[in-house]
Amino acid sequence: MEIVRTAAEMSVRSRALRGEGQVVALVPTMGALHDGHLSLIRIASELADFTVASVFVNPTQFGPSEDFDRYPRDLSKDGALAESAGCDLLFAPDAAEIYPPHYATVVHVQRMSQKLCGALRPGHFDGVATVVAKLFNIVRPSIAVFGQKDGQQLAIIERMTADLNLGVVVVRAPTVREPDGLAMSSRNAYLTKEERAQAPALFRALEHGRSLYEAGERDALKVAEAVKGMVERESSASVQYVAAVDSETLEDVTVLRPGAMIALAAVLGSTRLIDNVVLS
Amino acid sequence: MEIVRTAAEMSVRSRALRGEGQVVALVPTMGALHDGHLSLIRIASELADFTVASVFVNPTQFGPSEDFDRYPRDLSKDGALAESAGCDLLFAPDAAEIYPPHYATVVHVQRMSQKLCGALRPGHFDGVATVVAKLFNIVRPSIAVFGQKDGQQLAIIERMTADLNLGVVVVRAPTVREPDGLAMSSRNAYLTKEERAQAPALFRALEHGRSLYEAGERDALKVAEAVKGMVERESSASVQYVAAVDSETLEDVTVLRPGAMIALAAVLGSTRLIDNVVLS
Numbered sequence: 001m002e003i004v005r006t007a008a009e010m011s012v013r014s015r016a017l018r019g020e021g022q023v024v025a026l027v028p029t030m031g032a033l034h035d036g037h038l039s040l041i042r043i044a045s046e047l048a049d050f051t052v053a054s055v056f057v058n059p060t061q062f063g064p065s066e067d068f069d070r071y072p073r074d075l076s077k078d079g080a081l082a083e084s085a086g087c088d089l090l091f092a093p094d095a096a097e098i099y100p101p102h103y104a105t106v107v108h109v110q111r112m113s114q115k116l117c118g119a120l121r122p123g124h125f126d127g128v129a130t131v132v133a134k135l136f137n138i139v140r141p142s143i144a145v146f147g148q149k150d151g152q153q154l155a156i157i158e159r160m161t162a163d164l165n166l167g168v169v170v171v172r173a174p175t176v177r178e179p180d181g182l183a184m185s186s187r188n189a190y191l192t193k194e195e196r197a198q199a200p201a202l203f204r205a206l207e208h209g210r211s212l213y214e215a216g217e218r219d220a221l222k223v224a225e226a227v228k229g230m231v232e233r234e235s236s237a238s239v240q241y242v243a244a245v246d247s248e249t250l251e252d253v254t255v256l257r258p259g260a261m262i263a264l265a266a267v268l269g270s271t272r273l274i275d276n277v278v279l280s
Numbered sequence: 281m282e283i284v285r286t287a288a289e290m291s292v293r294s295r296a297l298r299g300e301g302q303v304v305a306l307v308p309t310m311g312a313l314h315d316g317h318l319s320l321i322r323i324a325s326e327l328a329d330f331t332v333a334s335v336f337v338n339p340t341q342f343g344p345s346e347d348f349d350r351y352p353r354d355l356s357k358d359g360a361l362a363e364s365a366g367c368d369l370l371f372a373p374d375a376a377e378i379y380p381p382h383y384a385t386v387v388h389v390q391r392m393s394q395k396l397c398g399a400l401r402p403g404h405f406d407g408v409a410t411v412v413a414k415l416f417n418i419v420r421p422s423i424a425v426f427g428q429k430d431g432q433q434l435a436i437i438e439r440m441t442a443d444l445n446l447g448v449v450v451v452r453a454p455t456v457r458e459p460d461g462l463a464m465s466s467r468n469a470y471l472t473k474e475e476r477a478q479a480p481a482l483f484r485a486l487e488h489g490r491s492l493y494e495a496g497e498r499d500a501l502k503v504a505e506a507v508k509g510m511v512e513r514e515s516s517a518s519v520q521y522v523a524a525v526d527s528e529t530l531e532d533v534t535v536l537r538p539g540a541m542i543a544l545a546a547v548l549g550s551t552r553l554i555d556n557v558v559l560s
Contacts, residue, residue: 007445102529104391105409105443110384129385130444137445163385165287165417249382 001083003075003090007098007138010091014052014139022049026141026168027087028132031055032072036176036184038085040145043173045086047143053082054091054135056098061127072186091139098134107133107164109156112250116152117265117274120240128153129160136166144168149175149183151261151276155250175275177203183275190271198235199268205230206277209242209262213279218256220244227264237266237273247278281363283355283370287378287418290371294332294419302329306421306448307367308412311335312352316456316464318365320425323453325366327423333362334371334415336378341407352466371419378414387413387444389436392530396432397545397554400520408433409440416446424448429455429463431541431556435530455555457483463555470551478515479548485510486557489522489542493559498536500524507544517546517553527558 004010017024025048027040037053045051055078062068079090106126112118113125136144144161146154158170176184181203182196191199209227217223224242231239244253247261256279263276284290297304305328307320317333325331335358342348359370386406392398393405416424424441426434438450456464461483462476471479489507497503504522511519524533527541536559543556 011445011447102439103443104389105440106388106390107444108386108388110386112384134443134445137447159382160385163383163414164387165291165414167291167417 001079001087001090003079003092005093005097007093010052010093010138011140013089014141017050018140023143024048024139024141025051025143025145026135026139027051027053027145028135029053029055029078030057030071030186031075031078031092032186032189033078033081034176034184034186034188036147036149038081039176040147040173041082041085041087043171044143044145045088047145047171048141050088051086052089052091052139052141053087054093054139056091056093056131056135058098058127058131059095060099060130061124063121063124066121067187067190072189091135098131106130107160109160109163112152112156112159115250116241116243116245116263118152120265125153125156129156132157133160133164133166136161136168141168143171145171145173147173147175148278149185149275151247151263151278152250155248158248181207183273185273187271187273190269192269195236195269195271198237199273201231201235201237202264202266202273202275204234206262206264206275210277210279213256220252220254220256220260223256223262227262231264231266235266235268237268240265240267240272281359281367281370283359283372285373285377287373290332290373290418291420293369294421297330298420303423304328304419304421305331305423305425306415306419307331307333307425308415309333309335309358310337310351310466311355311358311372312466312469313358313361314456314464314466314468316427316429318361319456320427320453321362321365321367323451324423324425325368327425327451328421330368331366332369332371332419332421333367334373334419336371336373336411336415338378338407338411339375340379340410341404343401343404346401347467347470352469371415378411386410387440389440389443392432392436392439395530396521396523396525396543398432400545405433405436409436412437413440413444413446416441416448421448423451425451425453427453427455428558429465429555431527431543431558432530435528438528461487463553465553467551467553470549472549475516475549475551478517479553481511481515481517482544482546482553482555484514486542486544486555490557490559493536500532500534500536500540503536503542507542511544511546515546515548517548520545520547520552
């Protein structure tokens with residue numbers, strides 16, 4: 001499969017594709033591809049004529065004490081997996097290509113970036129919004145596909161894409177889960193065997209929250225507390241938050257309704273995990 | 281001349297032009313066009329096949345106590361002037377078109393936005409960078425032309441355009457001056473007759489600074505003090521700053537050299553004026 005390393009070459013390649021009338025889709029990733037990413041690539045390749053996956057471990061979205069250095073990297077494996085799912089081109093720039101000397105610009109989405117994970121990871125969503133804006137401008141896709149598992153990220157990217165008139169259709173793809181319910185994540189590789197056995201408690205608790213809603217409970221606080229209680233009873237995870245927010249605006253929801261997202265973050269051992277369900 | 285009011289219509293129009301192989305140029309303005317703007321439009325129309333001028337008094341670049349409400353607006357006059365200079369299309373959206381409900385995104389250029397005028401007008405350059413990023417994405421020009429008179433703005437826009445991979449060639453156009461040397465500005469209209477008579481002292485002082493450099497003086501602080509002293513001797517203006525900075529990076533310059541910009545801001549009566557010269 002074609003691998004492109006520079007923004008200039010990527011821009012030229014993408015312009016040529018658009019000139020031929022091809023619909024280009026982009027799947028931005030940090031590599032360490034798993035079945036979740038591959039489902040995004042499959043969705044993209046069904047919607048578009050030409051699918052680009054980017055692989056870039058973006059330093060600006062990691063905090064100083066986070067896992068940037070140990071984040072898993074294996075480009076040749078990623079390339080083979082991406083190709084098997086229908087990817088036509090891998091865009092894999094290095095950090096100096098994306099952030100050259102004198103680089104100074106930050107894209108910030110107000111309010112939405114500061115709550116939930118944003119409150120715990122200062123600057124994280126600025127890093128995400130900025131690199132996605134750059135990738136959109138380099139590749140200029142018609143379509144970009146992101147996973148619902150990173151629900152706050154998705155809402156922020158949708159907002160930023162509309163606000164900056166980026167002209168990209170952002171597609172929400174469903175979370176892909178392991179057979180026991182654990183949301184797929186490159187960070188699951190950090191879990192010990194014992195932690196891995198406990199990790200499905202997060203999704204079980206979210207499903208319990210959903211079942212309370214489906215049985216008629218509308219009090220968001222009560223449901224969030226039930227979810228938190230279940231995670232803590234059924235695992236040794238430390239819950240950072242359980243919150244109910246609008247899945248598009250991320251505004252707090254006190255009375256549960258369709259479109260509300262119950263989101264949680266928890267730390268299991270040394271690994272931070274997130275997950276969410278959207279009520280229908 | 282063609283006038284377009286919505287971002288959607290502008291995007292479609294511009295895409296059609298690019299599809300025909302036409303080179304599109306953009307001249308972003310806040311209206312109240314004077315000969316300075318018209319020179320930008322003339323330069324754009326010489327470089328491009330199709331010239332768009334935007335007219336948008338951008339609320340986010342005005343501080344709460346600034347002149348947003350009284351800023352001069354006369355779209356039909358602007359249209360006639362722009363057309364006379366070679367403009368093909370006026371893009372004149374209203375504020376709700378550019379900042380719809382739930383709008384939340386800010387483009388911030390670190391360091392460069394916080395000094396000089398940025399220190400005196402908090403948030404001003406965030407407003408500028410954000411609206412220019414949006415206008416670039418809506419119009420998708422190949423070329424955009426800005427005046428050297430707003431030297432800090434120009435450097436910030438160049439930085440942001442490169443950083444966000446916007447793919448627009450930013451052209452620096454020379455400052456256009458009245459016969460007595462006053463840099464053209466829509467805000468000159470605020471000056472009383474007496475203030476207008478004093479206002480050329482700013483450029484005279486900058487030219488004095490340049491002549492000191494040309495005579496061999498390299499101490500930026502000495503030259504800045506000489507410029508400040510001359511403005512204060514020859515007018516009743518209150519100098520906010522005189523600074524020597526690199527015209528591209530805006531980093532402080534202590535030893536004058538080609539490419540250094542001597543920039544000043546001063547308040548004359550109730551009107552804030554800025555000007556600069558770039559050393560060669």
